[in-house]
Amino acid sequence: MRVAGKAGVISAVAAAVLLMAGCGSGDDTKAAATTTAKASTSAAAQTSSKGRECTADDIKVDGGFGTAPTITIPDSCDPPKTLITKDLTPGSGPGAQAGQKLTMNYTLLTWSDKKKLDSSFDRGEPFALTLGAGEVIKGWDQGLVGVQQGARRLLIVPPDLGYGAGGRGMKPYETLVFVTDAVKVG
Structure with a gap:
């Protein structure tokens, strides 16, 4: 029963994501994906910082x-x-x-x-x-x-x-x- 509960939550989240993706223009979706990718890249770079830039x-x-x-x-x-x-x-x-x-x-x-x-x-x-x-x-x-x-x-x-x-x-x-x-x- 617990597995079915998780599956139901996952299905609900997936449905919400699909519904949100369908709203607005494709450009908004692309912009959000680009912003997310850049933010993820920046976050990864910040967390792996050695404290100084190489020369x-x-x-x-x-x-x-x-x-x-x-x-x-x-x-x-x-x-x-x-x-x-x-x-x-x-x-x-x-x-x-x-x-x-x-x-x-x-x-x-x-x-x-x-x-x-x-x-x-x-x-x-x-x-x-x-x-x-x-x-x-x-x-x-x-x-x-x-x-x-x-x-x-x-x-x-x-x-x-x-x-x-x-x-x-x-x-x-x-x-x-x-x-x-x-x-x-x-």
Whole structure:
């Protein structure tokens, strides 16, 4: 009898949810779901806080220009909320500007699970783009400005400059860590 009582309560709750979902426009439902997802993401981030945001110096990168890097993301700090860039190996020549062609090698790790998601080094083929043309995520369009040919640059990209709510195999609101090599600038 107790099981039937729980089933009845569950059925009543499910019916109420369905009834409420049917009220109002679909946009309201989508907005509520989006707000709930963002609130859940924010709450999860707050409860897992380490007390400080990581800096570029907290990320360990082994390997030099032209070789696939090994990237270590620490557990002792939180992902930064702003774009972080740091040249790990200096380049030479003029820095890249919007509208210029770049040829880049890169390795991408996702912050939440510290796993490699993609690497042009693994494919043996660098990636070509036009800087500032919207061909890549905003974190690249902003973070590669000024990069010189031959430079190895670390980019820590917050979700709003990456894939936001998700996509391309990324979890929603994922912070991205790239190590990029500027094979050719211009």
